[in-house]
Amino acid sequence: xxxxxxxxxxxxxxxxxxxxxxxxxxxxxxxxxxxxxxxxxxxxxxxxxxxxxxxxxxxxxxxxxxxxxxxxxxxxxxxxxxxxxxxxxxxxxxxxxxxxxxxxxxxxxxxxxxxxxxxxxxxxxxxxxxxxxxxxxxxxxxxxxxxxxxxxxxxxxxxxxxxxxxxxxxxxxxxxxxxxxxxxxxxxxxxxxxxxxxxxxxxxxxxxxxxxxxxxxxxxxxxxxxxxxxxxxxxxxxxxxxxxxxxxxxxxxxxxxxxxxxxxxxxxxxxxxxxxxxxxxxxxxxxxxxxxxxxxxxxxxxxxxxxxxxxxxxxxxxxxxxxxxxxxxxxxxxxxxxxxxxxxxxxxxxxxxxxxxxxxxxxxxxxxxxxxxxxxxxxxxxxxxxxxxxxxxxxxxxxxxxxxxxxxxxxxxxxxxxxxxxxxxxxxxxxxxxxxxxxxxxxxxxxxxxxxxxxxxxxxxxxxxxxxxxxxxxxxxxxxxxxxxxxxxxxxxxxxxxxxxxxxxxxxxxxxxxxxxxxxxxxxxxxxxxxx
Numbered sequence: 439x440x441x442x443x444x445x446x447x448x449x450x451x452x453x454x455x456x457x458x459x460x461x462x463x464x465x466x467x468x469x470x471x472x473x474x475x476x477x478x479x480x481x482x483x484x485x486x487x488x489x490x491x492x493x494x495x496x497x498x499x500x501x502x503x504x505x506x507x508x509x510x511x512x513x514x515x516x517x518x519x520x521x522x523x524x525x526x527x528x529x530x531x532x533x534x535x536x537x538x539x540x541x542x543x544x545x546x547x548x549x550x551x552x553x554x555x556x557x558x559x560x561x562x563x564x565x566x567x568x569x570x571x572x573x574x575x576x577x578x579x580x581x582x583x584x585x586x587x588x589x590x591x592x593x594x595x596x597x598x599x600x601x602x603x604x605x606x607x608x609x610x611x612x613x614x615x616x617x618x619x620x621x622x623x624x625x626x627x628x629x630x631x632x633x634x635x636x637x638x639x640x641x642x643x644x645x646x647x648x649x650x651x652x653x654x655x656x657x658x659x660x661x662x663x664x665x666x667x668x669x670x671x672x673x674x675x676x677x678x679x680x681x682x683x684x685x686x687x688x689x690x691x692x693x694x695x696x697x698x699x700x701x702x703x704x705x706x707x708x709x710x711x712x713x714x715x716x717x718x719x720x721x722x723x724x725x726x727x728x729x730x731x732x733x734x735x736x737x738x739x740x741x742x743x744x745x746x747x748x749x750x751x752x753x754x755x756x757x758x759x760x761x762x763x764x765x766x767x768x769x770x771x772x773x774x775x776x777x778x779x780x781x782x783x784x785x786x787x788x789x790x791x792x793x794x795x796x797x798x799x800x801x802x803x804x805x806x807x808x809x810x811x812x813x814x815x816x817x818x819x820x821x822x823x824x825x826x827x828x829x830x831x832x833x834x835x836x837x838x839x840x841x842x843x844x845x846x847x848x849x850x851x852x853x854x855x856x857x858x859x860x861x862x863x864x865x866x867x868x869x870x871x872x873x874x875x876x877x878x879x880x881x882x883x884x885x886x887x888x889x890x891x892x893x894x895x896x897x898x899x900x901x902x903x904x905x906x907x908x909x910x911x912x913x914x915x916x917x918x919x920x921x922x923x924x925x926x927x928x929x930x931x932x933x934x935x936x937x938x939x940x941x942x943x944x945x946x947x948x949x950x951x952x953x954x955x956x957x958x959x960x961x962x963x964x965x966x967x968x969x970x
C-alpha cells in the first residue's frame with residue numbers, strides 16, 4: 439500500500455516538491471564523492487595486523503591448501519612456480535611466493551559501465567558500496583509475505599538500483615529460482631543486468647560454459663567481439679575453495695575460465711567463525727587472510743596481473759543455533775578488520791556488510807545495517823558488497839530496503855569523506871567578522887551560503903521536519919516513504935540504453951525468458967500497486 443492521500447498535499451508543494459527543488463540545485467556526488475580512502479576506524483592495532491599477517495603466512499607454509507577433486511591446472515602451475523605438495527596431499531605455499539605475488543599484483547583497475555560517467559576506480563584509495571548476494575526469497579511488495587525469487591523480481595531490483603546514486607554497482611542480489619536450468623539462470627541473470635542498468639554489473643557463474651556465453655553477451659552490449667576484455671563492465675565474486683583451507687577443482691576451473699575471458703574477480707573466501715573457521719575472531723582472521731592470499735596466488739599463476747579485488751569475507755555463525763548472523767557486532771568487527779588487512783597489503787579489497795538478520799526494514803534492520811556498513815567504509819574497504827537490500831542473513835531481500843539503504847549509504851559516504859581542515863575551513867576570518875562586525879550568527883554569511891550544498895548532505899528519504907509538519911503531511915514512516923519511491927520508480931523507469939535491434943539479437947541467440955511486455959510502461963504491474 440502506498441502513502442498517497444489527501445494529507446500528503448496539505449502543505450504547499452509538500453516534501454516531494456522540496457526534495458525535487460533541491461535535486462535541481464545540487465549533485466550529491468559533490469557531497470559524497472567516492473575518492474576517499476577511509477581509515478578512520480581501526481579494529482586492529484599495527485602489531486595485531488602484523489601478527490595476523492605472519493600467522494597467515496605460517497598457515498600457508500605449514501598447513502597449506504587441500505584439494506577437493508583433482509589438482510586443477512592453476513594449482514599445478516603454482517607447484518611449478520615454487521609451491522610444493524605435502525605428504526598429506528596439501529599444497530604448501532612458501533612465504534616468498536606470497537610476497538612476490540603481493541609485490542606484483544595490480545593496485546588499481548577500472549570497473550567500467552555502459553554509461554562512462556558511472557565507471558568506478560577500484561583501488562585502495564576509493565570506498566564504494568554495492569550489492570551482491572544470492573537471496574532465494576523476496577518480500578512480495580503487494581502482500582508483504584515472503585516468496586521465492588523470480589527473474590522478473592531480479593529485473594525490477596536491477597532497474598530500481600539503476601536510479602539509486604549511492605549504490606555504485608549492481609551485483610545480482612537474488613537468484614531467479616524460476617529458471618529451468620543453470621545455464622538459463624546465468625544467461626537470464628546477465629540479460630537482466632544488461633537491460634536493467636547502465637551501472638557496472640556483477641555476477642556469479644555456475645560453469646565454464648556460462649563464462650563464455652555471458653561474456654559474449656557483454657561483448658554484444660559493448661559493440662562487438664573483444665570489447666568486454668578492453669572495457670570490462672562486470673566483475674565476479676568467484677571463490678576457488680571451500681573453507682577451511684581447501685581448493686575445489688570445479689570452482690577453480692570456473693575461476694580460470696573467468697580470468698582467461700577477462701572478467702575481473704573478487705577473490706572471495708567466506709568461512710563462518712565457529713563453524714568453518716575458528717571461534718576466536720583473531721583465528722578466523724588468520725584463516726580467511728590465508729585463504730584470500732591463496733586465491734590471489736592462484737589467480738596470479740593463471741594470468742599474472744589480472745584485475746582482482748582481495749576478498750577476505752569472514753562471516754559469523756550464531757553459536758547457539760549454527761545459523762549465519764550477518765548483522766552481528768562480530769560481523770562488523772571482522773569486516774572492518776579485513777578491510778584493514780587489505781589496506782596493509784595496499785590492495786583493492788572487498789568485504790561484506792549490510793546483511794541484516796532482521797526480516798523487515800525495522801529498527802533492528804536499521805542498526806544492524808548502519809554499524810556494519812559504516813565500520814566497513816570507515817575502515818577503508820574499496821568495495822563493500824551486500825550493502826543494500828539484504829535481510830534474513832542474505833536469505834532474502836526487500837524492495838523498499840534498497841531505497842532506504844541507499845539513503846543510509848549516502849550519509850555513510852559523507853562520514854567517510856571526513857572533515858576538510860585548511861586555512862579557509864578553519865574560518866578564523868569568518869568567526870571574527872561575524873562576532874566583531876556582524877549580526878552574531880552565521881545564517882546569512884557568504885561562507886554559509888557557499889558551503890550549504892557541498893559541506894552538508896540532505897537525505898532524500900529521511901525526514902527532518904518538525905513533529906507538527908510530519909503529522910500534517912501524513913505521519914508517514916521511513917518504510918512508507920520508501921514504498922512510494924518504489925512505486926514511482928518501477929512504474930516509470932524502464933531503461934532503454936539497449937537498442938531494440940540488440941534486444942532482438944539477444945532473443946534470437948539466447949534463451950531469454952523475461953517477457954518483453956514486462957519491460958515497458960503500461961504493463962499494469964506497478965500502476966495497479968499504486969492504486970491499492
